Structure formats: C-alpha cells, structure tokens
Amino acid sequence: MSRNAKINTLLVVLVAALAVLPLVLGLGDHKKEPFTGADAQAETAITEIDPDYKPWFSPLYEPPSGEIESALFALQAAIGAGVLAYYFGLRRGRRQGELRAQAQQDADGAESGAGVSAAQGD
Known part of the structure; x- marks a missing residue:
C-alpha cells in the first residue's frame, strides 16, 4: 500500500471515529431530545435563567419538521x-x-x- 493510500485510510478511520464515538459513548446532553442544535440548547438555558423571557424577533420561515x-x-x-x-x-x-x-x-x-x-x- 502506498504512503498516500495509508494516509487516506487513516483519515477515513479518524472521521468515522469522530462520527461514531459520541453516539456509542453517549457523549452530550441528548437524553431529552437527540441531536438538538445550539439554538434549541440556548433557548432551554435562557428559559431556565429567565422564564418570562420573550424573544425580540421570530424566524422568517419555520420548517414543518x-x-x-x-x-x-x-x-x-x-x-x-x-x-x-x-x-x-x-x-x-x-x-x-x-x-x-x-x-x-x-x-x-x-x-x-x-x-x-x-x-x-x-
């Protein structure tokens, strides 16, 4: 196997590990809702700090799912x-x-x- 092929194989393995390890090890706070984004996590944190908080704008388009x-x-x-x-x-x-x-x-x-x-x- 050439040097470039070895490097490419190693990179593919590293990318796969980065994708799979968090799911296998259960890293992150995904017990309530899996795969939430930073926006949803920020909204949760703000609501915990100030329950009466009202956003000062709303999204232009809200996807159905x-x-x-x-x-x-x-x-x-x-x-x-x-x-x-x-x-x-x-x-x-x-x-x-x-x-x-x-x-x-x-x-x-x-x-x-x-x-x-x-x-x-x-």
Whole structure:
C-alpha cells in the first residue's frame, strides 16, 4: 500500500471515529431530545435563567419538521462549500496559468537570446 493510500485510510478511520464515538459513548446532553442544535440548547438555558423571557424577533420561515430543518441546513453548508471550492479552484487555476505563461516567456526569451548570440558570432 502506498504512503498516500495509508494516509487516506487513516483519515477515513479518524472521521468515522469522530462520527461514531459520541453516539456509542453517549457523549452530550441528548437524553431529552437527540441531536438538538445550539439554538434549541440556548433557548432551554435562557428559559431556565429567565422564564418570562420573550424573544425580540421570530424566524422568517419555520420548517414543518426537524428533518426538513436539518436538510436545509445541510443544503446551506453544501452550497457554501461549493462556493469556497470554486473560488479556491479558480485561484489555483489562474496561478498555474500565470506560472505557465511565465515559463513560456522565459523559454521564448532563452531561445531568442541564443539565436541573437549565434547571429552575432558569425
């Protein structure tokens, strides 16, 4: 197995462990409601501190279920990752194009310089 394959396998195992271990070990406070987000946990904490608290705004759109809310959040994350990947890919492609153009100019300059010195020697 090549070095890159070993590294990739190790990374996949680490990611799987990060995903599975909290579920297996029961880490986190998910006894009341599993997989609650930070918003729900913050709301619970605020209600415990001040039971009369009234939010000063309401959401623009309230999804009909938690699954739809999770799907929309995942879609938002995927779109953001796609935009970032496009941006960094575009930057890398432009940089490689500039390096190729510079190398081509250097090669053309070396060829023309060799031709000039050969012509001067005649």
